[in-house]
Amino acid sequence: MTDTNTDFSDSEIVVNGIIGDVVEGESYKFYGELTNHPKYGEQLKVSTYEKNVPTSGAGLVKYLSSEHFPGIGQKTAEKIVAIFPENTIDGILDEPERLSGVLTDVKLKAFVKRLSENHGMEKILSKLAKYELPSKINFQIYELYKEDTLEVIKDNPYQLVFEIKGIGFKKADKIAEDEGISATSDARIQAGLIHTVLTNSLEIGDTYIEARDLLEKTIDLLESARNVEILPNQVVENINFLLSDGKLQANDTKIFENSLYFAEDGIHQRLSKLANRISETVDADKFDTIIQEVEAALDIRYDSLQKDAIYKALTHQFFILTGGPGTGKTTVIKGIIRAYAALHKVDLNPDNYTDDVFPIVQVAPTGRAARRMNELTSLPAATIHRQLGLNSDDLEDDFGNDLSGSLLIVDEFSMVDTWLANKLFAAIPPSMTVILVGDADQLPSVGPGQVFADLLKIPDFASVKLDKIFRQGEGSTITNLAHGIKDGQLPPDFTAKKPDRSYIESNAANIPNYIGQIASAWLKRGNDPFDLQVLIPMYKGIAGINHVNKVLQELFNPLEERLEFAFQETVFRQGDKVLHLVNEAALDVFNGDIGEITDLVPAKYTESKQDEIVMSFDGNEVIYPRGEWYKITLAYAMSIHKSQGSEFPSVIVPMVSSYSRMLERNLLYTAITRAKQSLILLGDSRSFQTAVARQGANRKTYLVERFGIEVPESEVHGDQAAETVEPSLVVEEVVSENVTAPESYILTEDNVTTIDPMIGLTEQDFELFFGQS
Numbered sequence: 001m002t003d004t005n006t007d008f009s010d011s012e013i014v015v016n017g018i019i020g021d022v023v024e025g026e027s028y029k030f031y032g033e034l035t036n037h038p039k040y041g042e043q044l045k046v047s048t049y050e051k052n053v054p055t056s057g058a059g060l061v062k063y064l065s066s067e068h069f070p071g072i073g074q075k076t077a078e079k080i081v082a083i084f085p086e087n088t089i090d091g092i093l094d095e096p097e098r099l100s101g102v103l104t105d106v107k108l109k110a111f112v113k114r115l116s117e118n119h120g121m122e123k124i125l126s127k128l129a130k131y132e133l134p135s136k137i138n139f140q141i142y143e144l145y146k147e148d149t150l151e152v153i154k155d156n157p158y159q160l161v162f163e164i165k166g167i168g169f170k171k172a173d174k175i176a177e178d179e180g181i182s183a184t185s186d187a188r189i190q191a192g193l194i195h196t197v198l199t200n201s202l203e204i205g206d207t208y209i210e211a212r213d214l215l216e217k218t219i220d221l222l223e224s225a226r227n228v229e230i231l232p233n234q235v236v237e238n239i240n241f242l243l244s245d246g247k248l249q250a251n252d253t254k255i256f257e258n259s260l261y262f263a264e265d266g267i268h269q270r271l272s273k274l275a276n277r278i279s280e281t282v283d284a285d286k287f288d289t290i291i292q293e294v295e296a297a298l299d300i301r302y303d304s305l306q307k308d309a310i311y312k313a314l315t316h317q318f319f320i321l322t323g324g325p326g327t328g329k330t331t332v333i334k335g336i337i338r339a340y341a342a343l344h345k346v347d348l349n350p351d352n353y354t355d356d357v358f359p360i361v362q363v364a365p366t367g368r369a370a371r372r373m374n375e376l377t378s379l380p381a382a383t384i385h386r387q388l389g390l391n392s393d394d395l396e397d398d399f400g401n402d403l404s405g406s407l408l409i410v411d412e413f414s415m416v417d418t419w420l421a422n423k424l425f426a427a428i429p430p431s432m433t434v435i436l437v438g439d440a441d442q443l444p445s446v447g448p449g450q451v452f453a454d455l456l457k458i459p460d461f462a463s464v465k466l467d468k469i470f471r472q473g474e475g476s477t478i479t480n481l482a483h484g485i486k487d488g489q490l491p492p493d494f495t496a497k498k499p500d501r502s503y504i505e506s507n508a509a510n511i512p513n514y515i516g517q518i519a520s521a522w523l524k525r526g527n528d529p530f531d532l533q534v535l536i537p538m539y540k541g542i543a544g545i546n547h548v549n550k551v552l553q554e555l556f557n558p559l560e561e562r563l564e565f566a567f568q569e570t571v572f573r574q575g576d577k578v579l580h581l582v583n584e585a586a587l588d589v590f591n592g593d594i595g596e597i598t599d600l601v602p603a604k605y606t607e608s609k610q611d612e613i614v615m616s617f618d619g620n621e622v623i624y625p626r627g628e629w630y631k632i633t634l635a636y637a638m639s640i641h642k643s644q645g646s647e648f649p650s651v652i653v654p655m656v657s658s659y660s661r662m663l664e665r666n667l668l669y670t671a672i673t674r675a676k677q678s679l680i681l682l683g684d685s686r687s688f689q690t691a692v693a694r695q696g697a698n699r700k701t702y703l704v705e706r707f708g709i710e711v712p713e714s715e716v717h718g719d720q721a722a723e724t725v726e727p728s729l730v731v732e733e734v735v736s737e738n739v740t741a742p743e744s745y746i747l748t749e750d751n752v753t754t755i756d757p758m759i760g761l762t763e764q765d766f767e768l769f770f771g772q773s
């Protein structure tokens, strides 16, 4: 390192960024920011760089006649410099034809190609700027096409959709329109098809799309993006072309995006080897002895279904355990671990494995779920990403490690999507025993597929569904409510006040106000604000996550005289509860993790020269400069999808008709099963009933069929009739009982500012829920 304009005294520095071919021995100028990487220490994060080019006449002649440019001797180099005495390199790249008298056509072409390989990057990047793409994407484009970049973009910008992550159809279409490419070109139709197949999977969660839907949706997309009529025949021809070219895959009329097709295929190939495979024969006497030892050690008596689960887990190489809350999944896992250890003489003290790996591997899709596994079993547990060494959500580029160990237990498997399941199964060594645990009635994974629910449909895999509720004995009515909802029934006492749950009638406009009153009562009793979690299906609207977060932030963490940082619609303050939105394995924080802002550092004090937020995620300190704040949001209220895999002492679940699009049985079920001690349902009973009655459509996947099992047509298309299903009538009768809903609660435009509706809860009620003030 020869020169720097920042405070850096070392003669060497690690440079990190998206950099083209760096040639040893050449000298470069890098521009960027000094950052402190948690693992690699101080380094320069490069935003742009250039190769040092000689500028003086003599230097240039020497350079152009060097071994970089075969066929150019000193004389020719002198002639070239004479033609372009100033801005030589740029001049040649801009107007190479002026050298036609100096070099033959062939030589000129080769020379310009070489020159642009060496020096064209910045020129090309500056020309790319007119398309207004993020600079990271510009680098990616240049990396791939090098000196052909501008040509590719001019001739077929749709190619970018296939080859550059981050460029979707709409961006490419905009470039194409600017470049005058016809709206009915095959290239445009193909890009539209690929875009439709992928977005359909990402938005709906299906792993394929029926050809006729693809046709319809693609024509819609192509016709709405530009004013043009698209002929169905031309689209069909292009579907066939993409299939024959391997850019899409098909099974009959089901059309798949490549990575999902191969991920499902991978899951099938790996798991079919494990189907029905007996890992160990254990006779009845031996099993009895083992189970008695385990029961004595854990001071519990397993019921016959639970014993069956432990037996199957011991004897099959692949076993699936499912069950609702409080049915004893964790209790069974503990039993499986102990029984496995007894059978295989495994020492369960991880500290005694200094040289060998601990043979029992516990993983879960989220950090929180992994930590809970670790707390409940007292054995190591990690996220799937961490265990596999995957660094990001971009699974295509991450190869990951193979697993080592002899027993793998995966909890919260319903959250694992098709891509991650494929990665996980691919990493399992042939002799490893695999146990998947989850609750198939919860929401499916955020990403495409419903691997857990699908695997449970395959009879070749040993599985047990626990259905007896054991938590009942502990006076929990939340668990009963959950099981009722799972079975499509709101219990008759749904609106009654219970020690651990209550129901408050509210319309959407009152939701923030009521939540505020509940939160105040919570605070007044000295409870920890972080232990009260609001779970909402939607972000927008008066009763949406964003608004409720603002209300709760003002209550739980008012500004007072401190600093706050604004970011988009949100402000962040020290002490705020925040949610991490993506997987960041290198920093050990994951999608769904909840943390606290411990400090806000203004740009003038930071090395990044940007404002920084310091957070603690269960003691793990993470610092994000402003550029990374999109990875976090406030977490007083959060989406039900993001709450999967987490549990909270007290939960408030609003359900009102303005969420109507989202109201579904497994959504409500997932929300209320997050509550450990108390649950407040807030909303209108109609909406709760709609949610319970509406069985969400099954996702369309091809996994089950791959195992030779036919899926009935009705299952693939879900419960289309659900919206018309009459909800349980029992509820209708009790809804009005016990519920305070005076007229004044209903806000109109006139009274919205003047009334302050009080919630239908008394101090005694709050005492019952939250304890003495």
Ligand SMILES: Nc1ncnc2c1ncn2[C@@H]1O[C@H](COP(=O)(O)OP(=O)(O)OP(=O)(O)O)[C@@H](O)[C@H]1O
Residues within 6 Å of the ligand: 300, 301, 302, 303, 306, 323, 324, 325, 326, 327, 328, 329, 330, 331, 332, 470, 471
């Ligand atoms: N056979 C049993 N006899 C007595 N109590 C049991 C039995 N099985 C489970 N329990 C008790 O039931 C409660 C719930 O069990 P556990 O936590 O294992 O269920 P879970 O399915 O993991 O629940 P969740 O999914 O809500 O965490 C625990 O208190 C546990 O001790």
